[in-house]
Amino acid sequence: MDGVEALPPLRETIAAHGFDARKRFGQHFLLDLNLTRRIARAAAPLDDGTVIEVGPGPGGLTRALLLEGARRVVAIELDGRAFGPLLELQAVASGRLELVEADALRLEPRDLGPAPRRIVANLPYNVSTALLVQWLHAATDIADMVLMFQKEVVDRLVAAPRTKDYGRLSVLAQHVCEVRRLFDVAPTAFVPPPKVTSAVARLTPRPAADRLADLRPLERVTAAAFGQRRKMLRGSLAGVFSDPVTILEGLGLKPTARAEELTVEDFVKLAGLLDSE
16 A cells, blocks of 8 residues: 555664664564554554554554555654654655654644544553543543553553452543453564563543543542552542541442442442532
């Protein structure tokens, strides 16, 4: 498709530009085209709207998105060194690739192209959770997300109550989205290889009517509850409710329970009572 298929292997492109991964950007390059195309296919359909990629680096996943038929890719990269290989890719992409040099944390999905907007990314490890929380707040503007994280982050995203991985991120993500683990990726797939296994997850925002319009109350409640997760809720929620015992009992919850015992729905009900305080 276009001239993308005729490009040299990514390793050659990286070597030609002397582009090495930098720890301060949380970079680990994914070079296996079979694997990147698998990620791109998981994000289908790609032939309408806008595909937003964060942290493309030398463009391994970007190539795959274009090869899998993405109509329009907006690639956001903070590291200016990446623009050597990315500009080569843009030159053969027949107008389907837009490059943006910026911090993705300062951008809103709605400003990056027409809907439907899909975010597909091998996220920089050092900002992956912050980016996800930002996108959960902007879920109305996002059709779907296929994202690679450290495996431990995906473990938290899909965790059920009463498990060690269940926490604030589990509640926020599962309330806003249907979350599905897709597959794990071994460290050997990356250059340089990270010290941990990675995993790919798909997060599909639920209909607006099925989730809170404002996530901030849910963030406050979960931050308090899980910030002191070994405390009973009557103690950990004392900072957000003047009388947490009455609030909890009114919802049929035990004040002596701990955060991991509550369901996502329980936390949403608690968040709904913050305004009444």
